[in-house]
Amino acid sequence: MAAELALDIVKTYSGRVPIRARIRYPVDAATVLILFGPSGAGKSTILRSVAGLEWPEEGRIRFVSRTWLDTKSDIRVSPQDRHIGYMSQDYALFPRYTVAGNVAYGLGHLSAQERKARVSEVLDLFQLRGLEHAKPRQLSGGQQQRVALARAVAPRPLLLLLDEPLSALDAPARIYLRDELRRLLKQLALPSIIVTHDWAEALTLGDLMAVVSGGEVLQTGTPMDVFSRPRNAEVAHAVGIETVVKGQVVWAAAGMFRIDVNGVMVNAIEGEAYGPDVYVCIRAEDIAIERGPIAASSARNQLAGTVTAVAVLGALARVTLHCGFPLVATVTRSSVDDLQLVPGQAVTAVIKAGAVHLVSRQDH
Amino acid sequence: MNWVAIWVTCKLAGLTACALLVVGLPIAYWLSYSHWRWKFLIESVIALPLVLPPTVLGFYILLAIGPHSPFGRLYTELVGHPLPFTFEGLLLASILYSLPFAVQPFAAAFEQVDRRLIEASWTLGVSKLQTFFRLIVPLSTAGLVTGAVLSFAHTMGEFGVVLMIGGNLEGSTRTVSIDMYDEVQALNYAGAAKTALFLLVVSYAVLLLVYAVNRNVWAAWPQK
Numbered sequence: 017m018a019a020e021l022a023l024d025i026v027k028t029y030s031g032r033v034p035i036r037a038r039i040r041y042p043v044d045a046a047t048v049l050i051l052f053g054p055s056g057a058g059k060s061t062i063l064r065s066v067a068g069l070e071w072p073e074e075g076r077i078r079f080v081s082r083t084w085l086d087t088k089s090d091i092r093v094s095p096q097d098r099h100i101g102y103m104s105q106d107y108a109l110f111p112r113y114t115v116a117g118n119v120a121y122g123l124g125h126l127s128a129q130e131r132k133a134r135v136s137e138v139l140d141l142f143q144l145r146g147l148e149h150a151k152p153r154q155l156s157g158g159q160q161q162r163v164a165l166a167r168a169v170a171p172r173p174l175l176l177l178l179d180e181p182l183s184a185l186d187a188p189a190r191i192y193l194r195d196e197l198r199r200l201l202k203q204l205a206l207p208s209i210i211v212t213h214d215w216a217e218a219l220t221l222g223d224l225m226a227v228v229s230g231g232e233v234l235q236t237g238t239p240m241d242v243f244s245r246p247r248n249a250e251v252a253h254a255v256g257i258e259t260v261v262k263g264q265v266v267w268a269a270a271g272m273f274r275i276d277v278n279g280v281m282v283n284a285i286e287g288e289a290y291g292p293d294v295y296v297c298i299r300a301e302d303i304a305i306e307r308g309p310i311a312a313s314s315a316r317n318q319l320a321g322t323v324t325a326v327a328v329l330g331a332l333a334r335v336t337l338h339c340g341f342p343l344v345a346t347v348t349r350s351s352v353d354d355l356q357l358v359p360g361q362a363v364t365a366v367i368k369a370g371a372v373h374l375v376s377r378q379d380h
Numbered sequence: 381m382n383w384v385a386i387w388v389t390c391k392l393a394g395l396t397a398c399a400l401l402v403v404g405l406p407i408a409y410w411l412s413y414s415h416w417r418w419k420f421l422i423e424s425v426i427a428l429p430l431v432l433p434p435t436v437l438g439f440y441i442l443l444a445i446g447p448h449s450p451f452g453r454l455y456t457e458l459v460g461h462p463l464p465f466t467f468e469g470l471l472l473a474s475i476l477y478s479l480p481f482a483v484q485p486f487a488a489a490f491e492q493v494d495r496r497l498i499e500a501s502w503t504l505g506v507s508k509l510q511t512f513f514r515l516i517v518p519l520s521t522a523g524l525v526t527g528a529v530l531s532f533a534h535t536m537g538e539f540g541v542v543l544m545i546g547g548n549l550e551g552s553t554r555t556v557s558i559d560m561y562d563e564v565q566a567l568n569y570a571g572a573a574k575t576a577l578f579l580l581v582v583s584y585a586v587l588l589l590v591y592a593v594n595r596n597v598w599a600a601w602p603q604k
Contacts, residue, residue, distance in 0.1 A: 069499050095502040102503035108496040112518050121514075122504030171505055 019044035021175070021207075025065055025075030025085070035072075035231035037062050041224065043080065043175065043207035050222035050239060051211045053254055058231040059211040060105075063177050066209065067102045068095035079175065098175075101168030101206075105180040107160050109152035115139075115163050116148040122171040134170060141203070142166040157185045158193050165197075169204060176201075176208040182217060191288050194220050195376060215243065215257050216375045219295050229254040240295065244342065249329055252300075258344035259298040262377065265290055273374060280340035283316040284372035295375040302371035303345035305335060306364045307355045316369035319343070323361045326352060333357075339365055381574045384551055385559040392467070392555065393535040396474040397528045400482035403475065404527060408486030409512065427480045434477065438544025441473045445545075470546040470553050477541050478531040485530065489523020490516060525593045533586040537579060 021041040028034040035058040041049045051059040064070035066077060068084065071092065077085040084093040095102075110118050119138055123131045139145055142162045152160060161181065168176060181197060182190045198221050201208055210221055218225055218239045225239040227246075234254065235247045243260040246252035263275040263282065273284040277296055284296070309320060321339030333352045337343045343365055347357075357363070411423060429437055445463040446452045456462045463469040493516050501511040517524065539557045546553030548562070556575055563572040 067499075067503055069503070095499070096505050096507055098503075099505070100503055102500070104496045104500065106496065108494065108500040110497060110500075110515060121501070122506060124506065124510070167500075167504070 019080050021066070021080075021209075022076070022078045023062070023066065025062070025072035025077065027061060027065065027070065027072040032056075033058070033231045035061050037228070037231065037233050039226055039233055039236070041207075041209070041226075045223075046205040046207055047223035048201055048208045048210060048221055050218045050225040051209060051228055052215070052218045052222075052225050052239075052242075053213060053228035055213055057228045057254070059213075059228045060179055062228065063179055063209060063211050066175075067100055067177050068093060068098050069102070099171075099173050101171070101173035101176040103164045103168050103176075103178045103181060106184055107164035109160055109163055109167070111152055114149050114151060115144055115155070118152070118163055118167045119144075119170050121167060125171075138166045138170045142200070156189075158189050161185065161193065165200065169206065173206070176204070176206045178208065178210045180211055180213075182212075182214070191216075197221060198378065215255060215297065216373070219243070219260065219297070219375045219377070227251050227254050243297070244344075249334075252334070256299065257297050257373075258300040258346075259296075259303075259342070261296050261341045263294050263296040265292050265294055265374075272369070275372075275374070278341045280319060282319075282367075282372055283369040284374055285316075285369045286374050290374050290376045293377045295377050297373040297375060298343070298367060298371060300334065300344045300346040302367060303343065304366040305337070305345055305347055305351070305355060305357065306366055308362055308364065310364050310366075317365075317367040317372065319365045319367070321363060321365060323357050323359050323363055325359060326357050328352065337363065337365055381571070381578065382554075382556070382559045385554050385556050386578070388467070388551065388553070389536055389555040389557075392470060392474055393532045395471055396478055396535040397482070397532040399471070399475050400478060400531045401524070401528055404479065404482040404486050404531075405517075407479075408483045408490055408527075409516075411483065411487045412490035426483055429477050430480050434538065434540025435544055437477060438473065438541040441476060441541070442544055445469055445472065464545060465547040465549065465553065467546075467552045470542060473541050473545040474535045474538065477538060478534045481534045482527040482531040485523045485527035486520070489520035489526075492523070493519045522593050526590050529586055529590050529593075533583055536582060536586075 019042065021039070021043055023037065023039045026034065026036050037058065051062060053059050061070055065072050072085065074087050075085065076083065083091050084098055085091060110121060113121060116135055116139065120131055120135045123134055126134060139148060142165065144162060144166060147155065147159065152163065155163065182194055185193060194217055201221065212218055222239045224236065225242050226236045227234045227242060229250060234251045235242055240260050242251070243255055243257055246255060246258065252258055261277050263277040265273050266276045267274040271285055271287060273286060273290065275282045275284060275294060275296055282296060310318065319339035321337045321343065323335060324338050325336040327334045328349055331349050332346055333349050335345045335347055335357055337345060345365065407426065411419065442464055443449060444451060445455065447456060447462050452463060463472070497515060498511060501515050506514065537557055542553065542555050542558055548554050548558055556579060560572050560575040563575065
């Protein structure tokens, strides 16, 4: 049997979209699976079903060689017996326990000596030394997150489940902690499932990504693949960003960045400093198309290219360009006619530098 | 003042409060966390002593534990004497009579505990019972103290139920409030005044304790 998490569940709610999810996630390589989608899509419910905190009416969940749920055979394994680490959105730290007490909470099966050693080991790993005796309310958001993660991994779970791990933090901390979380997850080498609606988090943290929308899993693949090659319009809408390409920062000063993407120079304005390897992300609606070469304007990026495909979807059209790298733009249907956009047509893609988003990248 | 009656009353109230801590906790836990759709039926039964005249409650308890009921016969066979008009019978009646005063504050406190904390505990491999004692009880201390103290105070002052079940036997079932009634009947107003003042002071002290506990006036009391 392949080492995987196989899930096929149905859960209905009165007055809400039912969840019919099917996921196969190989866990042997300690990869990170992202459940990505808009809020209310059912991501958290899927995660909670894996944790055993939510009981689907129908379906099966199998983890490696163990069946956690099989409604047909009436198998329902309790969360206590699944050996998972689960972290909820607000971290749910135990308010009466200290940091060390929180970390030790799930280690009741160990002897006092082993427990002490394990707590100390985990505190070191999560850089919580000096905070052992602090109560949760004395900690910053980032520290609370580390404690919650430390508590979840202390009993050596087989699978780690994180529900929106960064959403409780404010924006500046979130970007820094996103990279830190990536580093910790790689260090832990634990199969992990992370729920998020933030595409930058998905790109940074994920090895695999499943797009969840309307209670269903629409597409699974590497985050970059799913973002840049959505299977259909529904996926494209759910992910919200259509161009994701790898690039290298060649010049940076005062929030201005110049990135080399396949030999093409792209300018970006970003508030944060980024390493040389980045993902360049552009929303389809932030790209304007002009016919042929144009005179210089205030927009920072004018990329010459050709149209490779045009797909009309109601009043809008999805135009795929090649400008040294693939680029997807959304324009109105009337501009398709006005600009005579057909495959092979030479055009210029105009993108404001502020619409080019950078996400730091460590090649997996 | 009748010190024997005060001793009987304090013993009765103390044992009732202790018994309710044991009996009330599982009932309150069930009321807080059960999703059973007919739960309100049980909730109403538990709240019944709040609205029922004590004499009515006492009457039914008397029937239930009397020598003509199966329970009463069983008790008489096992112990050798019938339950009514004994301290034990009075204790049983007091437990039932004060049940809502313990269970409702307990259940309210349990409901205040964040569900996500409980789920976090479960996913850490800690059983439901262990989670109850390691997480839920420490987070509900104010509610537990309130419930215990209120049931103690309520038992101190009970009159109708005691009269129906316990009778008025010096040293075993004569409580303070009955003793005071006897004083008034005997036109001993000075004795009654002393007893009344005693009950007033005790009741006020108890309420002070309940409100103080719920307002975290002591710094030593763990804060939320």
